[in-house]
Amino acid sequence: MDMMTINLKEFKEMQKTVNTVLLPIGMIEAHGPHCALGTDVLIPREFVRRLEKERGNQILMAPEVTYGHSWGLASFPGTIDISAKAFSNYVFEICKGFYENGFNNIILFNGHGGNISSLDIVTEKLADIGVRTLTINWYVDYREDIKKIAANPGHAGEDETSLVLAINEKYAFTEGVGSHEIPLAKRFRFKDGGATLYPEAFSGDAENATAEKGEKLYRMMMNLILKDIDTLWKIEQQQERR
């Protein structure tokens, strides 16, 4: 069910049977010279479109949080960086609003690496007030399986660029883009370090991305996501039995 398009009457009816909401969380950020600035919003949106077909009667699809936090790429043009504090408070308040509307299962579908540490804080606070959450960071959680399809993943790398191409081939290009390795472990942090880690605002082998790989990645990850959602519901059943 798409929250953007249902009315109050339909919402109240749905509340009687649905207590799970999916909140997509993205970012507007430089993604190499070759991927859309909205990549981290476009990919969660595509997953939502597919999940709606599979679990649309059990999950409320909430409108997305478009802007997030990006320490690493804040210096690049096209990145709109919200501080970790403001961002995590904002996301917490949104989730609290859903909880007060009867949704005690919240799926945070995150498209952007820089949001992860903030979302950790958010989900700890939510758990403390009684909300069950599942956070999906697809590029981290399913990385080993991703590598079987896109061997050289990364920020706007082979995996992410392929996923964008599978949505619309106009939203990314690969010709002459090449490949970048992250030169230093991310645990070294220093002023303007982000530009050192991401020399052209990307990592991985973007040149090898294709729409076909993207479609394979969506199908592979959809199965894993559905399993993760089932686990969240199993946790709910176990808690209710106690």
Ligand SMILES: [Zn+2]
């Ligand atoms: Zn991205």
